Amino acid sequence: MAIRGQFVSLLIGLAVATPIAAQQTIEQRVQQLENRLDDLSRQMTEVRAQIDQLKGQQPPPAAAEEDLTKIGTVQQQPAPAAGAPAPAPTSLTDVQTINNVQNPGASKVFNPDISVIGNFLGKAGQPNPFEFGRDGQRPAMQLDEAEVAFQAFVDPYAKANFFLSLTPEGIDVEEGYANFVTLPYDLTAKVGKMKAYFGKDNTWHTHVRPWVDQPLVIHNLFGEEGLNDTGVSVSKVFPNPWNVYLEATAEAFKGDVANVFEHRSLNDLFYNAHVKGFRDISENSNVEVGTSYARGALAGASSGTNQFAGVDVTYRWRPLMQGLYSSFIARLEAVTSNRSDLDHHLKGFYASADRQFARRWFAGVRIDASDRPVAGDLSTLRFTDRGAAATMTFWPSEFSQLRGQLRRIRYGDVSRSVNEFLFQLQFSIGAHGAHTF
Numbered sequence: 001m002a003i004r005g006q007f008v009s010l011l012i013g014l015a016v017a018t019p020i021a022a023q024q025t026i027e028q029r030v031q032q033l034e035n036r037l038d039d040l041s042r043q044m045t046e047v048r049a050q051i052d053q054l055k056g057q058q059p060p061p062a063a064a065e066e067d068l069t070k071i072g073t074v075q076q077q078p079a080p081a082a083g084a085p086a087p088a089p090t091s092l093t094d095v096q097t098i099n100n101v102q103n104p105g106a107s108k109v110f111n112p113d114i115s116v117i118g119n120f121l122g123k124a125g126q127p128n129p130f131e132f133g134r135d136g137q138r139p140a141m142q143l144d145e146a147e148v149a150f151q152a153f154v155d156p157y158a159k160a161n162f163f164l165s166l167t168p169e170g171i172d173v174e175e176g177y178a179n180f181v182t183l184p185y186d187l188t189a190k191v192g193k194m195k196a197y198f199g200k201d202n203t204w205h206t207h208v209r210p211w212v213d214q215p216l217v218i219h220n221l222f223g224e225e226g227l228n229d230t231g232v233s234v235s236k237v238f239p240n241p242w243n244v245y246l247e248a249t250a251e252a253f254k255g256d257v258a259n260v261f262e263h264r265s266l267n268d269l270f271y272n273a274h275v276k277g278f279r280d281i282s283e284n285s286n287v288e289v290g291t292s293y294a295r296g297a298l299a300g301a302s303s304g305t306n307q308f309a310g311v312d313v314t315y316r317w318r319p320l321m322q323g324l325y326s327s328f329i330a331r332l333e334a335v336t337s338n339r340s341d342l343d344h345h346l347k348g349f350y351a352s353a354d355r356q357f358a359r360r361w362f363a364g365v366r367i368d369a370s371d372r373p374v375a376g377d378l379s380t381l382r383f384t385d386r387g388a389a390a391t392m393t394f395w396p397s398e399f400s401q402l403r404g405q406l407r408r409i410r411y412g413d414v415s416r417s418v419n420e421f422l423f424q425l426q427f428s429i430g431a432h433g434a435h436t437f
Helices: 002-055 216-222
Strands: 113-125 141-155 158-167 170-180 187-195 228-238 245-253 270-280 285-297 305-317 327-339 346-356 361-372 383-397 400-411 416-430
Touching: 216 327, 216 346, 216 361, 216 383
Parallel strands: none
Antiparallel strands: 113 141, 113 416, 141 158, 158 170, 170 187, 187 228, 228 245, 245 270, 270 285, 285 305, 305 327, 327 346, 346 361, 361 383, 383 400, 400 416
């Protein structure tokens, strides 16, 4: 009986002690969690204080923001004198920034844009001994010209342009000049050998013309090479309240143009002036009007002058929504020549229209007429050549074009007409800059 009473007392003691022990364990864990939260709160306060301290510091010097990938010339340090202590080694993590003087044209100085344009011509039809003479008739097929161009910026102030013409007769510098584009008073200048800014056709290279041949007025009055000489050209654009792009150009040349001007003395220069205005008619069309005047010593004479005056008009239409498939350009240029060895003025003109009717197809027509200068006993007579031509052009890509031209020319001095079909294939490689449009 006594043993049973002791067992019951033990069970009652265990039942009472267990809840007390569990309660003490929970209170300890709660205390530990509170201590841990206090520690985390203190650490967050310290981190926030460090961040605020970093934000309040001054930014690093500008030199530290330089691009460390730049490559420049490192100047060699002079060797230490004999007996001087050796410099302390620097840390391998130290980086020295080297500032380079940037030159935007440096990449092109030794790597200019180079291009080659080939001009293959073919002919069928009647013989034509009147265009270039009996010994200069067009052959049935010929690589008429290969133009090699080199173009690059010399420095931030000038760009160099060289155009070499390779023909069956030899190699010639068609143009070679430096173009200065950052002159004071918004001036631009060209110095070297170049085409005079007279009218429109005289400024074009062979591959820019919309026809295979030259208009009669350019061929008869300026010659096959046109007004092309060594000199200086200065241009300026004038602001105005009429919303017109107005540009004036003044040029002075050496004065040697075959059969046109002749440099007989130091002051026998050839002068040229051109003024043009350009204005948009609508968002799809615009018009350009220009006038030109040139004067120099008459070629083939001991004295006297040769003067030219001209006017040119160009109308362009290209719709914004269909510009790749449809366009139209109309041109008119008229020139008059006053020579000291003739008792009358020589006149000539051409008018043309070119219509794009598909993405790669163009059709055009041209009519022209021009007096022909004749010296000697016939100088009092006037001989006028007249012509008409129709062209069809296909552009497989911007690097090639195929063109066919039917033309009929009546030569006034012989009263004969010549019918011909001219075929042209042009192809180019390399990067070729834009020409005057």
